[in-house]
Amino acid sequence: MRDVVTAVLEAGARWPVEPALTGPDGHTLTHAELAGRIRAVAARLRVAGLAPRERMLFSVRPSPDAVVLALGAVAAGATVVFVDPGAGPELFARRTELAAPGWAAAESVLYAAGHPPLRTLARRRGLLLPDYGALPVQHVRAGRWLPGVPRGALALSELQRPGPSFSVADAPDQDAVVVFTSGTTAAPRAVVHTRGSxxxxxxxxxxxxxxxxxxxxxxxxxxxxxxxxxxxxxxxxxxxxxxxxxxxxxxxxxxxxxxxxxxxxxxxxxxxxxxxxxxxxxxxxxxxxxxxxxxxxxxxxxxxxxxxxxxxxxxxxxxxxxxxxxxxxxxxxxxxxxxxxxxxxxxxxxxxxxxxxxGPNLARAYLGGPVxxxxxxxxxxxxxxxxxxxxxRATDMIIRGRVNIYPGLYEPAIARLPGVADAVLVGVPDEIGDERVVLAVVPEPGADDVVPRVRERLPEVMDAGALPDDIVVLDGIPTVGRTRKPDRAEVARRCASR
The missing domain is CATH 3.40.50.12780 (ANL, N-terminal domain)
Incomplete structure (x- = not known):
């Protein structure tokens, strides 16, 4: 099984002068320069006391610095724990408790925004951030120093300077990253991937x-x-x-x-x-x-x-x-x-x-769980x-009477009907605890009378027992999250109000 860290470092030796990584500012690192910075970060982190198998909370936005720090920390033997401080202080605290980190890396502005003087202002603007600097761990800051950055925090810019040599060996079984995926505030869940997976x-x-x-x-x-x-x-x-x-x-x-x-x-x-x-x-x-x-x-x-x-x-x-x-x-x-x-x-x-x-790319475990x-x-x-x-999705199933209806079975075919740009099936609870099946459609530009035309064609693409009770036209399907998946709860709410 190939180790992701050594694979990146080997590329530095194989294609040393080829461009590897370009940031938003246009500055480009070659493969050799990238490998050198990763090794420098790994070496300096170890000198600073980072021990193998320690976990590092990671809240640095995608950038060349973030790539170098993440790979450097893993090369040093640590596990990078990706956390979103914007999820709210309570969930952040529970995730931090589960991860049990010894280190934390964050943007300087995040330390400043979570610091008590600015945190009050941020709360007034609806931004609830944890006091990142109060975490009892060793800190690494990305960006220039700002008020709120803990005393003794290591500067990422300094960690990347050439320094003591560091040999990175294959370690495919080492935990590399932890990514929180779901779960409640009381029981957060996170996936653990190894360097090999x-x-x-x-x-x-x-x-x-x-x-x-x-x-x-x-x-x-x-x-x-x-x-x-x-x-x-x-x-x-x-x-x-x-x-x-x-x-x-x-x-x-x-x-x-x-x-x-x-x-x-x-x-x-x-x-x-x-x-x-x-x-x-x-x-x-x-x-x-x-x-x-x-x-x-x-x-x-x-x-x-x-x-x-x-x-x-x-x-x-x-x-x-x-x-x-x-x-x-x-x-x-x-x-x-x-x-x-x-x-x-x-x-x-x-x-x-x-x-x-x-498969070989399957995560090792959920954090704290069995393999x-x-x-x-x-x-x-x-x-x-x-x-x-x-x-x-099993969780998207709609129950109407004694019939189980799975939206994903029909939505792609409905979306291909003439005049339809998008379509989502949702269940809207009725007054007796059953669910009314509603089809939300987004018409293609210029499409007229889409509801009667769709209703006429539905028996061609849906089982009789799954046909919707109502069809509602929306300007667009609301989405949720960074990946903007359909927000079925919001679709159901809008359909219920029609």
Whole structure:
């Protein structure tokens, strides 16, 4: 099993003068310079007292400094714990308690904003931040010193200076990262990946994406950036705080000269709205939310020279499968085709219809839990000639009378009906505790009388027992989270008020 850290360092020796990492300011590190900085950080952290298997809370925005610090800390034997201080002080405290860190790394501005004098002002503006500097750990600051940064905090800029030599050996079984995924405030849940499982994830992705010298990926996603580095490619990062859906022209400019990128579907739609046609773009990976046929049809028409790849996976094991736009558009059956399991990954459907997956890229465990041998995805699925077809989330199931209705079984087909840009099925509780099935549709621009036309065509794409009680037209499907997945609770609320 390949170690992700040594793989990046080996690239520094193999392609020393090739561009490796470019930040929002345009400054570029070569592969040799990147490897040197990673080793310098690892050496200086060890000199400063970091011990193997210690955990480091990590709240540094995507940037070359963040990449160097994260890989340097892991190279030194630590485990990086990604935490979002914006989740609220209570959840932050519970996650910190579970992680039991000895170190913390954060932006200087985060220390300042969480410091008592500024924290009151931040609260007045609706921003609830923890007092990061009060954590009883060794601190590393990214950025210039600001009030609130703890005395004795190490400056990341200093950690990167050339210093004592440090030999990094293969350690595929070492815990590398912890990522919090779900769970309540009282019982947070986090996934633990090793250096080996991350390295395997890169190799699995490389089976479908050729990222070598001469290629450039433009993204803030480690999933695509790290394999570019390992393969000798070039990773460029967009500006801090970048929101593609809010500033699509900015991402269009950043894609100039890029060969690969990763987008959530909402970002791709916003980018297409600008009329941009990035020259040289070869592959666009799409993920984190359902990829609808209507979007793929529009994208392939606008960018005929680009290959669109819909990536299916989750934090516990990523990627699991990849389907091309052509494969998804050719699928005329029910459900959402996500493709055949990638090399090394296996999938099966359990007795209850839930998809179970495993592979070398599977996380070691949930933090504090037993070692994982297989992951229950929570997705209902079937296997068609070895290809995975999703039928919906078990938690999205709608119960009407004695009938269980799985939205994912029908939504892709509904979204392909003429005049429909997007579609979501939700359950709206009625006065007797049952659920009324409501179909929310977003019409394509210029589509008239979409409700009667959709109602007429629904029996062609839905089972009779699943047909909706009502059809509601929305201007857009509300989304939630960084990946902007459909917010079904909000859709149900809006439908209930109609």
């Amino acid at each position: 991350l390295g395997a994830a890169l190799e699995v992705l490389a089976a479908r994406c050729a990222l070598g010298p001469g290629t450039r990926v433009h993204t803030d996603q480690f999933l695509l950036g790290l394999p570019a580095l390992v393969g000798g490619g070039h990773w460029s990062l967009p500006p801090h705080g970048f929101a593609p859906g809010a500033a699509p022209e900015q991402i269009a400019r950043g894609l100039a000269g890029a060969t690969h990128t990763f987008l959530v579907p909402a970002d791709l739609a916003a980018l297409l709205d600008t009329g941009a046609s990035p020259a040289g773009l070869q592959q666009v990976l799409l993920g984190a939310a359902p990829v609808l046929p209507s979007l793929l049809e529009r994208a392939t028409a606008a960018w005929p020279d680009v290959e669109f790849l819909a990536v299916y996976g989750m934090t516990e094991i990523l990627p699991v499968a990849i389907a091309t736009a052509a494969e998804k558009l050719a699928h005329t059956g029910s459900g959402d085709l996500v493709g055949a399991p990638l090399p090394g990954v296996s999938a099966r459907v359990g007795p209850g219809g839930e998809l179970l997956v495993r 994982l041998s297989e992951h229950a995805t929570g997705d209902l699925a079937r296997l068609d000639d070895g290809r995975i077809v999703l039928l919906g």
